[in-house]
Amino acid sequence: MKQSLFDIVSNKKIARDIYEMVLYGDTSDLVRPGQFINIKLDGLFLRRPISVCDYDDKTITIIYKVVGEGTEKMSKMDGGKLDILTGLGNGFDIEKSGDKPLLIGGGVGVPPMFNLCRKLIENGKDVTVIMGFMSQEDVFYKTEFEKLGAKVYVTTNDGTEGIKGFVTDAMKEIEAYTYFYTCGPEPMLKGVYDASKTSGELSFEARMGCGFGACMGCSCETKYGNKRICKDGPVLKKEEIIW
Amino acid sequence: MVDLSVNLGGIRLDNPIIPASGTYGFGYEFSELYDINILGSISLKGTTKEPRFGNPLPRIAECREGMINSVGLQNPGVEKVISEEIPKLRQCFNKKAIANVGGFSLDEYTYNCEKLGEVPEIGIIEVNISCPNVHAGGMSFGTDAKNAAEVTRRVKAVTNKPVFIKLSPNVTDIVEIAKACEDAGADGLTLINTLMGMKIDLKTRKPVIFNKKGGFSGPAIFPVAIRMIYDVYEAVKIPIMGVGGVATAENVIEMMLAGATAVQVGAANLTEPYVCKNIIEELPALCEKYKIEKLSDIIGGAH
The missing domain is CATH 3.40.50.80 (Nucleotide-binding domain of ferredoxin-NADP reductase (FNR) module)
Structure with missing residues (x-):
């Protein structure tokens, strides 16, 4: 996990209530597809966890849906900087x-x-x-x-x-x-x-507190014991899931 | 050079900053972010006798300047905490930690305190009689002065480690309960635990949290914590670990002025993972600004 500031390069609507945002900054902690980032927004206490759509050595692309106060705020952003935790979650193998x-x-x-x-x-x-x-x-x-x-x-x-x-x-x-x-x-x-x-x-998706394994807010039971969606997930193997 | 050290129940801490129980796991995961040896100590995840998954999800809700949680003491149980979690902490933390003990009966509190009291890495036992998220036990011990005193007496009888009782703010008179714990032999007090709160979703018209209610924490509760620490400090002689909404170095100084000997940082760890490190680094300059040479001199300074 890494905390750093990212520049908003672009932020545009690509479908109904769906936005694509491109961020520029230090992406070195992203190592696998399926990981997510956690974005700090002014005036909101918890960060907003958003999955990574694409990334390279300098940029991250995220796609998000406006569903509440945080994503509504994000959809109105035009440039500026965001405080982001990167490299969260296990990702796909x-x-x-x-x-x-x-x-x-x-x-x-x-x-x-x-x-x-x-x-x-x-x-x-x-x-x-x-x-x-x-x-x-x-x-x-x-x-x-x-x-x-x-x-x-x-x-x-x-x-x-x-x-x-x-x-x-x-x-x-x-x-x-x-x-x-x-x-x-x-x-x-x-x-x-x-x-x-x-x-x-x-x-899996879950309502998270921290997004990095500290609060136990998003735990789930699996065949191999309790797992935190944010830290031990969000990706679970088919064989370990208990519905 | 500002002296940040404090003496907490006979244990010297390099500084008063302690991550609060439930917001820092068993510490070792934060050591991936920074050297956790800079901390005064760590209050470990609340530990019960049996392993617990905790409450059904969702168990987190966001509020203005804070959050509600109903995690419900998820932990691997006291045996595994001692055999697996504390050894992992030992790899990256060479100071004494604080064991946070939960329970559902007097016997369970006693059992857990005895076991954890025997662990050399544990410097202080913090007894949580104030968890709002478990139905039996938990807070019911912390809302009645007689029960709080009884837990204190029983626990003190089985360990030589300093015992701090963590109190609930969800009471009519926290001072009465604080005094009862002191009279029963407590070495110190931790206050405050979370405030009972609730959040309702306008779209579903239902509570966000599965258990409906949970513990409210974050900067919004800071003034409540300050008031309660101030009141309890007036009434007791034993040291207080202050906790509740602390997010900045300024908050730490204010809480110490109210009467806290050490200061726990809770919910802020979840949104700003480096917050404890930042506070510790900012404290010396802030002390200079307010002409504080020795931080422990200001404890209770507002009285």
């Missing part, structure tokens, strides 16, 4: 992917799939991505994933784009995959867990 990994993201669970997808393709993997949204106006990053070289399926609950239904409906169309990675709302994670035919990794 890309070594486990096999040759044909399946990535499944739902809503703001899509962003952590992006850097993961980039890394897997760089490693020569044949990546398929399923992105689930409520409706067409919620869809983002489809072409960005395609540009990385992934095969992309979009699902919308109302059928206004792609396959009508849930991500699990798209999973039925994928004949074979070697491993899966997923992030999204918990009912979706459970659906993916039940529908999955291989081992895999699931990234």
Whole structure:
């Protein structure tokens, strides 16, 4: 974990209530896709944990949905600096992917799939991505994933784009995959867990206090004992989850 | 050169700064961030006899200038704390730590204090009779002067280590309970624990916290802590560890003026992981600004 100041390079709306923010600063503590950062905002006591969509040696891209006071504040930012804790959480294990990994993201669970997808393709993997949204106006990053070289399926609950239904409906169309990675709302994670035919990794959300393992606010029980979503997660292996 | 050292229950601390129980785990994880040997001491995560997962989630809610938690004493149990957690702390911390003891019965408090009192790395036993997040025991011992005195007597009988009783602010008269603990032989007091609070979500129209209520902490409770420390200092002779909303070096000096010998930093660790280090580094210059040569001289200075 590292605490440092980041410059806001850009902050733009990319779908309904969805914003993409690019930050410039010290990214040296980010070591795996699926990690998150924790952002201090003026006037709010707790930091806001946001998953990392993409990063390189100088910039971090985050995608967030305006759901409350903190993200509302963030959506109005135009330049300036942010006090951020970086390098939080365990992230995904890309070594486990096999040759044909399946990535499944739902809503703001899509962003952590992006850097993961980039890394897997760089490693020569044949990546398929399923992105689930409520409706067409919620869809983002489809072409960005395609540009990385992934095969992309979009699902919308109302059928206004792609396959009508849930991500699990798209999973039925994928004949074979070697491993899966997923992030999204918990009912979706459970659906993916039940529908999955291989081992895999699931990234969970939780209401956090500190974001770095000190407060025990986001603990969960697993088959291998109590784990903190923020520090021992947010990524849990399929085999350890107790629903 | 300003002298920051204080004497807490017969133990010399290099400075009065102590991370509060429940906000710092068992210390070793913060050693990834900075050398935790700069601290005066550490109050370790509240420990019960049996392992506890704690309360169902969500157990954190944000408020103005603070937060509500209902973690509910999650800990691996006293045996594992002694066999696994304290040895990990020993790797990165060479000072005496404070064991924070929870319980659900007099026998459990006694058992935990006896066990932890035997650990050489433990300098002080802090008995939590004020946890708002456990249904049986916990705070019910801390809201009644007779019960508080009984816990104190029983615990004092099984350990030679200094015993500090951590008091609840959720009472009509904290002074009465403080005096009862002193009369029963307590070596010191820690105050205040969290204030009972609640937060309701406007969208769901339901409490945010699964257990509905929890302990409110953070800068918002600082003036309440100052008032209670001030009142208790007037009434007792034993030392006070002040805690409640401390986030700056200025807060530390104010709390010592109210009557605290040492100052615990709680919720601030969760939002500013370097806060204890920053406070310790800022204290000398702040002492110079307020013409303090020896920090311990100002204890109770507001009286």
